[in-house]
Amino acid sequence: MPSFVTILDFVGTFAFAISGIRLASAKRFDWFGAYVVGLVTAIGGGTIRDLLLDVTPAWMIDPMYLICTALAMGFVILFGRYVIRLNNTFFIFDTIGLALFTVVGFSKAYSLGYPFWIAIMMGSITGAAGGVLRDIFINEIPLIFRKEIYAMACVIGGLVYWICLIEGLESYVSQIIGGTTVFLARVLAVKFRITLPILKGEESSDS
Template sequence: MTFIYYIDLLGTMVFAISGAMAANRNGIDIFGATFMGFVTAIGGGSLRDVFLNIRPVWVEDGNYLLAILVGVVISIILNKQLDNFARTLFLFDAIGIGFFTVVGVEKSLAYDSSAISAVMLGMFSACMGGVIRDVLMNVTPLILRKEIYASACLAGAIIYVLLTFTSITAGMNAFISAAVVFVIRFISVRYNLSLPSVPNAMKE
């Protein structure tokens, strides 16, 4: 339990770094960068919790906001170096969305959502922070562009829900499902894969 908690804080910090870096690249001031770090890190989980009609975890536990502040400070101090670590950040992000998807599905099922809604809310947990970040920066959200990101989370969420019907342990299930998200995301970027859009799909 404690282990999961610290992983969750770590994931929150990584997402905050990614959000703040996006703001830094656009010349937004340090307050705005902090705000974007916050939104990117807690947007997805907060939306999930709002739909589950429970309080987002950061409202009562200040450690999440502290983790975000640490992430923002890291993004400022290591601003130039972080760009050299783009590859490392990509790997962290791919691990992070896998983890957040699994946590999101688990929490939704624990709060009595239907299986199909848990899939949706698991994907939301991992992806909606980035969507809100993109909307605030006034660009079309990544998940509406031709990249396999949210669909990797969706696949992992579906597998997690299906495996809950088997005798597999929750820990093993979490590991497998998060790995599926990571592998799909990694392979799709490595080989530049994308899903078809409808008009193209029709022509084939």
Template sequence: MELIENIQFVNIIEFLGTFAFAISGVRMASTKNFDLFGAFTIGFVTAIGGGTLRDLFIGVTPFWMLNPVYLWATLLALLFVLLFKNKVVRLQYTFFLFDSIGLGLFVVVGAEKTLAMGFAPWVAVIMGTITGSFGGMLRDILITQIPLIFRKEIYALACVAGAIFFTMGYALDLNIVVNEVATASIVILTRILAVKFQWHLPILKGEKNKL
């Protein structure tokens, strides 16, 4: 019941996550010299991709089809990049920052919405991970580069860690807002520390084809 009553705050988190992920998508599109429509499309797909797949899996109408605010959030992100392009487009750190923020916020939304629908905690962990990482994977595919989730950089595991923390906090009846903020912080901090200290999983190396 507490999760359902908290839905308005979740919507705020989802909007902020959409805005952050859309900025990361628009910023990446700028590196490929996309036009404004192309940049908007990449930003929108990045922002709604994970949440759309989550909603389809748990059997509800995709969130962005119920409220046009997410389209406006993407447009706002495009305007933000245009207004501050010297700082946003040219600095690699800005992509990493907004991508990490979007990741953390969407993990919270994915896990919380799944639990509110009555699914088991392990399903919430998977849905939280999908919500956080799938949009970025679509972004990378559309701009023709290997998705971050498949590279050595810690990405999906940060989502898993955050989603596990959230489900544990929920089971222990931790204050919902504290749980949300802590979960997002764990995901963002894990990403930052992983990049700073170059944490990564072992790389699977196969034999090169011999001509």
């Protein structure tokens, strides 16, 4: 039986792949191009995490990541007219993937014996880096570089996850709470237009 984290990983892969394929469809990519964007979105963050942790990237061992992306591709093909037209579809699947991958990344780093702050960083990379690569592929400014709360939601969720662990909660309960925190932080930030302060530099003046 797959572990709870493994299930979260596959569900997150499916959700993130849909977010990438949905944007690729809106940009009029062909099927192959859309699949590549979905795959990069789904495995990009985890690949960077695994390379930093000096372990073999998960998708090179388990073909389920490629299969989940193919299933996401089929989902968008079958329900494309609904998926592409709904403006909040991308946001929903992207936020679900962000939450689940943050938990997966934190869990993997923490289980390998890394301190909590490294685990939080790995959770944030797992959650946010795939979206950065997706946006680069479709020629958009990555969400992480905009005013929206994105990677910071991963940090908050990872911190809550760690607090739950040190308080003695069961691992799967901590994972659910941590992932829910990421999801709510992102949703509430967008709903109430909560943003981080903008770093302002000196304005250039014409001489």
